[in-house]
Amino acid sequence: MKITRRQFIGTAAAVTASAGLFSFNMLGKADKAVADTESKVQIFRNVCPRNCYDTCAQISYVEDGVLKKVEGDPKSTYTNGKLFLKGYNYTRRVYSPDRIKYPMKQVPRGSGNWERISWDEAMNTIAEKILELKKRYGSTLPICMNKYSGNFGITHYGIEGTMSSIGYTTRAVGTPCWPAGIDAQTYDFGTIINNDPEDLANSNYIILWGSNCAWTGIHSLPFIMKARERGAKIVAIDPILTSTASKADLYIQIKPSTDGALALGMAKYILDNDLVDWEYATANSIGFEEWVDYVRKNITLDWAAEKTGVPKDVIIQLAREYATTKPAAIWVGYGMQRHTNGGQNVRIIDALGVMTGNVGKSGGGVNYAHLETWGFNYHAMSMPVPEGSVGVPGPNGTYSDRAVNMNNFAAEVQALTDPPVKMLWIAARNPVSQDPDTNDIIKMFNSMELVVTVDSFFNKTVELSDIVLPATTHFEDWDVMASYWHYWVGINQRAIEPMYEAKSDVEIAMALSKAMNALEPGSCTYPTEGDPEEWVAKEFNDGIHSMLGISSYKDLLDGPRKAKISPVAWADGQFRTPSGKIEIRCERAAQNGLPALPVWVEELKTSAQYPIRFMTPHPQHGIHSQFQNLDWMMAANPEPVVEIHPELAAQYGIGEGDMVRIYNELGEVKIKAHLTRTTSPDVIVSYEAWYKDSPFNVNYTVKAIPADMGKLATGMDGIAFHDNFVAIEKA
Ligand SMILES: Nc1nc2c(c(=O)[nH]1)N[C@H]1C(S)=C(S)[C@@H](COP(=O)(O)OP(=O)(O)OC[C@H]3O[C@@H](n4cnc5c(=O)[nH]c(N)nc54)[C@H](O)[C@@H]3O)O[C@H]1N2
Ligand SMILES: Nc1nc2c(c(=O)[nH]1)N[C@H]1C(S)=C(S)[C@@H](COP(=O)(O)OP(=O)(O)OC[C@H]3O[C@@H](n4cnc5c(=O)[nH]c(N)nc54)[C@H](O)[C@@H]3O)O[C@H]1N2
Numbered sequence: 001m002k003i004t005r006r007q008f009i010g011t012a013a014a015v016t017a018s019a020g021l022f023s024f025n026m027l028g029k030a031d032k033a034v035a036d037t038e039s040k041v042q043i044f045r046n047v048c049p050r051n052c053y054d055t056c057a058q059i060s061y062v063e064d065g066v067l068k069k070v071e072g073d074p075k076s077t078y079t080n081g082k083l084f085l086k087g088y089n090y091t092r093r094v095y096s097p098d099r100i101k102y103p104m105k106q107v108p109r110g111s112g113n114w115e116r117i118s119w120d121e122a123m124n125t126i127a128e129k130i131l132e133l134k135k136r137y138g139s140t141l142p143i144c145m146n147k148y149s150g151n152f153g154i155t156h157y158g159i160e161g162t163m164s165s166i167g168y169t170t171r172a173v174g175t176p177c178w179p180a181g182i183d184a185q186t187y188d189f190g191t192i193i194n195n196d197p198e199d200l201a202n203s204n205y206i207i208l209w210g211s212n213c214a215w216t217g218i219h220s221l222p223f224i225m226k227a228r229e230r231g232a233k234i235v236a237i238d239p240i241l242t243s244t245a246s247k248a249d250l251y252i253q254i255k256p257s258t259d260g261a262l263a264l265g266m267a268k269y270i271l272d273n274d275l276v277d278w279e280y281a282t283a284n285s286i287g288f289e290e291w292v293d294y295v296r297k298n299i300t301l302d303w304a305a306e307k308t309g310v311p312k313d314v315i316i317q318l319a320r321e322y323a324t325t326k327p328a329a330i331w332v333g334y335g336m337q338r339h340t341n342g343g344q345n346v347r348i349i350d351a352l353g354v355m356t357g358n359v360g361k362s363g364g365g366v367n368y369a370h371l372e373t374w375g376f377n378y379h380a381m382s383m384p385v386p387e388g389s390v391g392v393p394g395p396n397g398t399y400s401d402r403a404v405n406m407n408n409f410a411a412e413v414q415a416l417t418d419p420p421v422k423m424l425w426i427a428a429r430n431p432v433s434q435d436p437d438t439n440d441i442i443k444m445f446n447s448m449e450l451v452v453t454v455d456s457f458f459n460k461t462v463e464l465s466d467i468v469l470p471a472t473t474h475f476e477d478w479d480v481m482a483s484y485w486h487y488w489v490g491i492n493q494r495a496i497e498p499m500y501e502a503k504s505d506v507e508i509a510m511a512l513s514k515a516m517n518a519l520e521p522g523s524c525t526y527p528t529e530g531d532p533e534e535w536v537a538k539e540f541n542d543g544i545h546s547m548l549g550i551s552s553y554k555d556l557l558d559g560p561r562k563a564k565i566s567p568v569a570w571a572d573g574q575f576r577t578p579s580g581k582i583e584i585r586c587e588r589a590a591q592n593g594l595p596a597l598p599v600w601v602e603e604l605k606t607s608a609q610y611p612i613r614f615m616t617p618h619p620q621h622g623i624h625s626q627f628q629n630l631d632w633m634m635a636a637n638p639e640p641v642v643e644i645h646p647e648l649a650a651q652y653g654i655g656e657g658d659m660v661r662i663y664n665e666l667g668e669v670k671i672k673a674h675l676t677r678t679t680s681p682d683v684i685v686s687y688e689a690w691y692k693d694s695p696f697n698v699n700y701t702v703k704a705i706p707a708d709m710g711k712l713a714t715g716m717d718g719i720a721f722h723d724n725f726v727a728i729e730k731a
């Protein structure tokens with residue numbers, strides 16, 4: 001479809017002009033009335049609920065009940081009136097002809113033979129199946145939920161609540177995003193806390209270490225650039241010369257999974273040249289001298305250069321600059337911990353921050369993520385199980401849910417026999433696109449008696465479902481959003497009525513409860529009625545109110561609020577570890593079978609059969625399987641490619657635009673080659689995404705290899721997405 005410039009800016013420009021009649025801080029019901037009489041344009045507050053660093057604060061413009069335009073809310077100094085590329089596509093998303101409009105059933109599963117059904121029929125079919133499985137197996141454990149990052153709104157934890165309300169169930173537990181890094185920082189500091197990203201502007205030296213924030217967290221870039229304008233140097237360390245790296249002063253192309261070796265080489269130089277902040281390190285940490293002893297005895301710059309592929313003089317330059325330019329900040333991205341030694345590499349980088357006294361400083365920090373603003377009630381989630389429910393037996397006659405690893409979902413579900421999993425409830429999740437080993441995921445789906453998916457689009461997971469339920473977008477729903485990176489919290493107002501027959505996940509839970517209780521009273525504890533706005537009100541508490549300086553959730557209708565907490569992580573030196581200090585030597589790590597110290601752990605290596613590393617990081621035009629399917633995104637980025645270094649391509653006789661077959665023992669991906677020197681000759685790159693009407697899916701070749709950490713804080717280890725080895729040939 002051809003998109004004209006007029007289509008793109010026409011309505012938006014008109015709406016801006018009329019919206020300019022009233023001020024941004026005059027929101028709320030009265031102001032909507034003003035809007036109605038003067039301009040017919042209503043403005044609402046929204047926040048993007050995607051799993052993303054930026055969690056953009058939005059203002060939406062509605063005319064005659066139609067969402068005309070979405071823009072960044074200038075009241076958030078982080079979003080600062082701008083949106084990410086994806087955010088400007090929301091009108092296309094809300095009104096996409098591809099949206100799921102009604103509950104539908106597909107007979108047989110996978111046939112494409114969809115038939116519209118009523119909400120009553122959908123809910124009754126599902127309720128009957130749940131009750132039948134419960135009777136057959138004596139528990140609701142055969143019902144398995146997989147929910148993750150489609151919508152991170154706080155009321156969307158009502159999806160977990162839906163499951164609790166029917167009994168003990170099987171749950172996909174863990175996270176594919178960040179677990180190894182979370183554990184690394186939990187071992188070292190007691191939890192994850194990053195400096196306010198707006199504080200990056202105060203830095204004099206910034207290392208973007210395995211973070212492609214120009215694509216995945218763009219609103220941090222103005223703060224980084226502000227620092228640069230003041231003279232700060234920006235360094236990017238990445239196996240790929242990314243868009244982020246292209247903006248840096250120094251780009252270091254590192255061999256994947258060797259970041260710990262680079263950091264150890266830097267530490268060795270810093271020690272040998274007496275650049276250590278001994279005062280900070282010895283006062284605030286335990287085990288520092290033991291680690292120093294390890295570095296002195298075991299590490300050489302030649303070894304670090306050989307391991308990492310980074311020339312020795314570059315390691316020296318980086319070490320000297322990082323240790324002598326204060327304050328210096330490191331942003332540890334999630335890409336670099338998606339490896340079998342990823343957590344350990346983060347621990348080594350943490351130690352580098354400690355040895356140079358950069359932790360607890362404005363403009364400094366080893367910044368990864370935080371959850372300091374997430375202290376909501378989780379009311380929608382916290383549902384009791386029905387009386388008499390049976391689950392996995394625990395001590396003293398108690399029961400619990402059954403956990404399967406989200407990062408090894410297909411294999412773990414299929415391995416369960418007592419009782420087996422018979423029904424899937426998938427919501428805010430697209431495992432057929434996003435999980436490793438797509439062929440095994442498909443096999444697992446095919447072994448189910450009933451698959452129910454709640455989504456807004458006919459994606460690959462919906463294709464393998466029996467029943468699909470239409471989900472609202474965040475403009476059609478009430479919710480509240482926090483970020484795992486910046487310090488702002490904002491609200492989602494219902495800006496437009498739910499489209500077609502869409503319902504929010506909480507409304508679906510209420511509808512299911514009604515159906516179940518009608519069939520068998522007491523079988524589901526979820527409330528059967530409730531006003532969407534009230535569900536949001538119930539998530540707030542005094543802690544959140546005082547953190548945000550508000551007296552009610554309604555205050556957020558005036559705009560998002562920034563948490564009144566220190567913008568500098570660990571400034572008070574009160575670490576949340578068992579010892580209260582930074583644990584360079586960490587007993588908890590040792591107890592969990594990991595090295596006690598931040599020492600080098602070997603990376604996973606390619607084999608003779610599969611000699612090429614296939615990296616599949618996060619895309620610019622979408623977020624996982626979302627957005628790339630929309631018309632504007634398809635127009636901007638019509639097809640996927642695999643990026644291959646010309647030297648590697650020459651070895652296989654592959655030219656620009658040739659079709660390439662990428663394969664290993666799990667499966668294959670066929671895709672067009674793009675020759676580029678932005679990657680190295682031993683790494684090929686394709687960005688994970690779902691292109692509508694295309695079979696492209698990188699995960700056909702991706703194995704469920706665990707990362708080294710994650711269990712401590714997230715219940716399951718992370719996944720080494722980037723330790724993925726393949727062979728290639730011209731297709
Ligand atoms: N546009 C967009 N934004 C997103 C997302 C999206 O899909 N699209 N996803 C969101 C989510 S869920 C997440 S988890 C975050 C992830 O955000 P990022 O942390 O930026 O994650 P990735 O794209 O996985 O990886 C970042 C970089 O790490 C590099 N990398 C991989 N292995 C190594 C290594 O061994 N060493 C080093 N130094 N670098 C390495 C990759 O080449 C990549 O350029 O972004 C969020 N934001
Ligand atoms: N090869 C490879 N695979 C990866 C990664 C990688 O780097 N490489 N990254 C991994 C990472 S970090 C992540 S976070 C995962 C992401 O994996 P997922 O969590 O599965 O992410 P999405 O593709 O965003 O899919 C979420 C689905 O939720 C739907 N959705 C949106 N809003 C709502 C809502 O309100 N209600 C309901 N019910 N549904 C909604 C969307 O339409 C979409 O279909 O992918 C992982 N997979």
Ligand SMILES: [Mo]
Pocket residue numbers: 051149176177178
């Ligand atoms: Mo993620």
